[in-house]
Amino acid sequence: MASSQTDLSSRERALDALRAVPSVQLAHYPTPIEELARLRAALGGGPRLLVKRDDAISFGCGGNKVRKLELVAAQALADGADTLITTGGGQSNHARATAAAAAKLGLKCVLVLNGTRPATPTGNALLDVLFGAELHYVERREDRAPAMREIASRLQAQGRRPVEIPLGASTPLGALGLARAVGELVTARTVPEFIVHATSSGGTQAGLVAGCILHGLPTRVLGISADTPSAEMQGIVTALLGGMADRLGIDREQLAGAREIEVDDGLVGDGYGIPTAGSREASDLLARTEALLVDQTYTAKALAGLIAHVRGGRFKDSDTVMFWHTGGQVAVFA
Ligand SMILES: Cc1ncc(COP(=O)(O)O)c(C=O)c1O
Known part of the structure; x- marks a missing residue:
């Protein structure tokens, strides 16, 4: 059999395995995908901007952790x-x-x-x-x-x-929750050139990267680090991808090492949870143009990264860039 056919069938088997992982349903999916047209205009144009509203996950005030916990809690109950x-x-x-x-x-x-x-x-x-x-x-x-x-x-x-x-909950099992979430982009027929998101313990990035590989999407996943240096983050994400492959019964190389792990650690500023001028600007802009909230530890820095890359010309005007909003808005009331 030609190797591309082998890859396809093992990818399909892995997708079946992904769908079969037991989970408890805490929230209703898919989360919305929305246009960030006013933010884009405020930035003076550039790529099309979308937001994946995991901040609006309908359980426990939402966020990326709910997707991981649905699988991790199912395992805990089974145990x-x-x-x-x-x-x-x-x-x-x-x-x-x-x-x-x-x-x-x-x-x-x-x-x-x-x-x-x-x-x-x-x-x-x-x-x-x-x-x-x-x-x-x-x-x-x-x-x-x-x-x-x-x-x-x-x-x-x-x-x-x-x-x-x-x-x-950044275990290979937890990260599979985010890999599943990528299926929502396929169903919505919305395949961005880039996903930009906050990364810290690595499960979200590993899940999104694995999800793009398994669903055959060319999308590049850019993690904006909340604290950890890029090289260390890349190692964490790669190790998680290996563990996810084991869980899905495919060769480790099909997930770990298959794509470049892109992490930008240039937005951390003075440290974890300490706002920067960029994160404050990002949260103010998003609130005033789109009435969406981000937190200063994770999502405001991720959005500041997205804005910096728009301004720096990293994306083409023809690109679609999706801000995967991982939640954290509760911290606005801290
Ligand atoms: C709101 C928010 N966004 C992003 C992250 C980063 O996700 P991960 O730990 O999976 O890298 C976290 C948690 O660390 C978070 O609470």
């Missing part, structure tokens, strides 16, 4: 879990989405957050409390994983069945 434990920063979107998923699925949720316990919780921290999660605070980022392990062993000793979900 007989009664408690979800996860971790993040004090305003973690992932922690809030996990708390929401646990509430909906009748599970207990324990969150290990770094920072100090706020006297009056706001934004995501407020929602963590409303969704009924138990919050533990540790001082530093590096204290989080050991604290999760310690809590898990304590709960196990009490006869409970906890499952630890790694940072950002």
